[in-house]
Structure formats: C-alpha cells, structure tokens
Amino acid sequence: MPTTTSMAYALFMQLLLVEDELEIQDFLKTSLADAGYEVDVAADGVTAEKFASTKVYDGLIVDLGLPDQDGIDLILRLRRLGVSSPVMILSARRSVDDRVAGLEQGGDDYLTKPFALAELLARLRNLLKRNAAAGASPTVLQVGDLELDLLRRRASRGGEVLNLSPQEFVLLEYLCRHAGRVVTRSMLLAEVWGMRIQPDTNVVDVHIYRLRGKVDTEGREPLIKTLRGVGYVLKDR
C-alpha cells in the first residue's frame, strides 16, 4: 500500500518526440534516454503520424512549430486516429492560446521554451504517472520514516506527529507523492497553489524552508533537498 518509488518505473517507457530543431532534438533525445526512456524522434508531422500509427507510445512530446503543420493540428489528428497517450506540448509561443489551454484541460501538459530540462523530466513523469495510475489512490503515503495520513490530514515522522498547517500539509503531500523525483517551483505553484505564475522572489523557497524546519528537525536525516537552479526533491537516502 505505501508508495515506494524509484526511477525504475521509467524503464521501457516509449516516447515519441516530435521536434524539428536538431539541437533541441539532440539534447532531448540524449537526456530522455539517460532518464530511462526509449525515444523515437520525428522531425515533422507526417513522420510523427507514421510512427504513431505503427506503435503505441506511453507519451508524446510535441513541438508546436513544425515545418509541415501546426503541432496542435497534429495532436488533434492523432487523437482522432485513436492515439490516447498523454502529450507534453512544447511551445515557443509565450501566450498560451485557447487550443493549448483546451488540450491542457484534457490531461496533457505544456511547457514554453526555454524550459529547464529538469522541469520537462519532472512534468513528464507526472504526466505519465497520472496516466498509468489513475486507479487506486493510497490513503497513507510513506517516505522513509515520514508518514502522511491523507484521511486524517496528519503527518508524523518516526511516530512523532508534526505540527503542520493545512497548507504545509498539502505541500508535503505533493512532495511525498513525487518522492524521489524533482519538483520545480513552477510545479509547486501550479499544483499546490493552483497558479501559473513565475514570481521573481523567493516565496516558494520560504514555504519549503519553513516546512523543512518542521520536517527535518535536528538530529533527523534531512528528507527535503534543494537542487539549486532546478527545484526540490524529497527522498530518504
């Protein structure tokens, strides 16, 4: 019942990367392969369609600015062809247009360029996970000696109850659900506070800092780790 997570689940996951810019194609392919994904690369919509019709992918990464067609049209056509895998949309356009917002509502996600690789990997895991385990949801989350009782909204560490505010509990819950994986500030803002904002202040860090003060008290193994320039990760080793 407790969710013990590791990087292993990413193994054998098949991804289709649709991106025409060679530089980005290259570094994404390498990084995704390093993260344990098997990646097919299509440089245009037609190739992408061919790939998608011969093989079932766990996820798609689609750049909107393709040489032969609009990425959104490609996604919609693939959906009509019965491809239901979640899509990570990459866009150089800043303002997200309605259609992207629409796809996002449908369970897909988007990132605007430039993006941090860690952000892409984190969101991708999130996206694939959400798709894979939409079924049973646990009532207790456990990471090391940290235990979260989701029904009673109570967190404890080594049997000792932590005095968390409701907001802090939600934050910790999110970190626990993604234990072992990097979560970025913008993911936290979007998922915990429900906002797609990019504050140029350290508001999120202060929340984490406070939470850390309550969870990683003196004498305990620190669970919440900071990855500078990327985000945070909660892990027990």
Next chain:
Amino acid sequence: MSSRIDNKRLHSAAWRISLWATLAFALGTSLVFAGLHQFVASDIQRRSDAWLSGEIGTLGDVAERTPKDRLYQRVVGEVAELASREVPNKSQDTSHENESVFFLQAGPAGPAKLWVGKGDGTANLAAIRASQVVPGVPFHLNVKGFRLPFRVVASRIDDGSFIYLGLSERDELRVLRDLRVRFLSLGLLIVLFGFGIVFYTTRRMLGHVREITEAASRIGESDLSRRVPTTEYNDEIGQLSRTLNRMLDRIESSVHQLHTITDSLAHDLRSPLTAIRGKLEVSLSEGGQSAQGEPMIVSAIEELDRLAEFLNASLDVAEARADALRLTRSEIDLDEMMRVMVDLYEPGMSERGLRVQLRSGGSVRVFADAALVHRAVANLLDNELKHLPASCTVAIYLQMERGEAVLTVEDDGPGFAAEVQGAMFEQRVKGRGSSGHGLGLAFVEAVARAHGGTVTASNRVEGGARLVITLPCAPESQEQPGQTAAAVAG
C-alpha cells in the same frame, strides 16, 4: 509640358465634378427657360387675341352702322387705322406700323370690298379663303409675300360679308426673340460663372486631398513623426486628415514601442548574456568537474531563468500595450484567489519582517483570464516584497463597488519615489533603488486594461503607496461555459 499639365487637369476630379455640375446646372436653367418662354408666348398670344376680339367687335359695329356710301370706306378705314395704333406688344419703332395690321372686308366670293393695310390685300384674301375660318376665333395665317404670319379674327356682318382683322405676329415674335437672346446670354454667363465657382471650390477642396496624399506619401517614405495638414473646418476632408493623423499617432506609438522594446531587450540581454558566458567559460577552464565549477554553472542557469522570465514579461507587456493580449476568460473569485495569494506570500513577507493583511467583504466574482490576473497580482506582491523596508505592513482590501471589483493594495513604506510619479505604468520606469526591470506595474496596468478595468497608483497622505485595481464584475448568476471547456469539446 503644358499639354501634360492640361492632360492632368482634364483627368482631375475637380474638372470632372465641375463639368457634371455645370451640365446639370445648364440643363436645369434650360428647363426653367423653356417653361418661362412657353408662358410668355401664350400670354402674349392671349393678349393679342383679346385685342383682336375687342377691335373686331368695334369694327363690326362701325361697319354695320356706317351707310354703305362713298364715305364708308373712309370711315371704316380711319377706324381700322386708329385701331392699329393701339396694337399690343408694339415696339417703339413706328416706321412699319402699317405692316403690322390689316383690315379686310369681303364677301364669300369676289374681290375685297374694303382693304386697309400694306399692299392690295389680294394675297391676304386668298390666304384667308384657303383656310377654314370660324367667326370670333383667332387663327394663324401665313400670307404669301409676308415673312411673318398674322393672327387673324373674323366677324360676320349684316350684309352677309365678313370683316377680317389681322395682326402681324412680328411684335410677339420680337418680344420672344429678345427674351431668348437675353436669356441665352445671361444663362451662358451664369453657367460659366457657376462652372468657375464649382471648379474653384472643388479644386481647392481636392487640393487639400492632394496635400494629404503628398504628405502621407512622404510619411510612408521617411518620417513617421510628420502629420498630414489639417483644415480648421470640421468637414469630410478635415475629418479625413484628423483620422489619418490619429492613425499615424497610433502607428508612431506602436513603432516607438517596438523601438523601445528592441532597445531595452538589447540592453537587458547583453549584460546578463555576457555574465553567463563568462561564468560558463570560467567553469570550463576550471575543468568542469571541480568543486568551484558547479556553483558557477548553477548561477548561470539561474541567470538564464531570469532572462527568460524577463523576456516573457517584456513581450507580455508589449503585447498588452498593443492590445493584443489573448484572454482565456473564466469566472474567478477574487476573494478566494487573494486568500491563496496571501497564503503564498505571507511566509516570504514575514521572512523579511513585513506584515500582510487581507480584508475582504466576501466573494467577488470577475470574468477574467485567471493566469493573467494571477500574474498581475503576483507582480504587485513581488514589488512589495522586494521594495518595502522591514516592519512595514501591506494591507489588501477587496470589495465590490458599483458593479466593479476593487482591489486596493497599500503599504506604509516610503511610497513611490517622486521621479517615477506620473510615469509609473510606463515600461522601464522604475525607482532609483529598484533592481527590477521596471515591467511590473506596466504589466499590471496592461492586464487591467485588457479586461476593461483600471489601475491607479498614488502615495497615501499618511505615507506609503496605494494601488487600486478595478475590474468589471462577472454578470450575476450566469453560467459561464468557459472558453477552455468549449475548446475541449471542439
């Protein structure tokens, strides 16, 4: 050269307009004249006929009463002679007075019994006998040897013979001819004059248009700060030039905006890029793997993140300024949103020794783009967080006023610096001590405007800054389907 100008003039709109206007004018006056001519002609004829009828009556009387002796001819001749002097429409010139009237008495056959007038009257009698005569009704008579026709009236007298009184239509035709000559010359004069006026005014008007065209082409070629000439009149041409100038204002400001953005982008990108490059170079030369290399790389990444964020903010503001923000509206509760915001910012604030309070009178619903409003409010709170000295308080009030959501953010800090007052919503305007890019308030203003709201910034009397954002409230109790949901369905 001159033929080229003539050709140009012939093709000018002024020429065509004047030509058509003149044509219409001439046609109109001709119609009026034709009517007048008709009226005058019939009136003259009516008078001649009245005179003829009156005189024939008198003459008939005289002819009947006068004994048919030697004197008869003389008496009736005298009377006829007398009558001819009272001819209507008579000209001053009396030299041919006998030509204008004739008197004739004749039976159904045989020669004339009595003749008064020019010539011997045989031609007249022949002409009369050739035409059908009804006593008392005047008729036209063309007589051989006379250039002009006569108007003749007949009357029957007791002895069975007829007397005829004829009046030459010479005077009548002369009057009409005079009328025609005068009218034609006058009409020609008027038409020419009218043509001149129309040509002059249209040329003048179209001259303005040409000036506008020339100015516009000069503007198109070189200088956007020029304006087309305006007239003091509020006519179509004045409106045209004013409209053009307004359009030019907008274009110039857009272009100016673009220049500002490119300039500032260049400025704001160069130094961070240099710094990032330097850091990466240093870490590379240190061997990449060394302990000093990593913080360098991390800070380079952070720098890049800031750059990307700045780029986004600049473009957002530019887009908003150009009124090109795309809104994905949904109904949002500002009260709920502000609670989450304050919850998010409170730890950061208290970390810096600031207090934050939210006073809200309950749910305030607006129909707005949530992401943009979130970012606008986050901008405001980021501003407070960055610029307020410790131990200040940020007070946020949310209420509904006259169908508008009013969000007030005030603090008891130093307030807005004097040098930025009045230009706070301008891009790149920032306080002296500010480390930001000066985009925050410009973005807030742009977002509010895109939603049909306003932002006002001022310094409080008690000290500190106050920002008031208003947004139109969502229509009451209305199920908003939301564009995003619609997009999914589509």
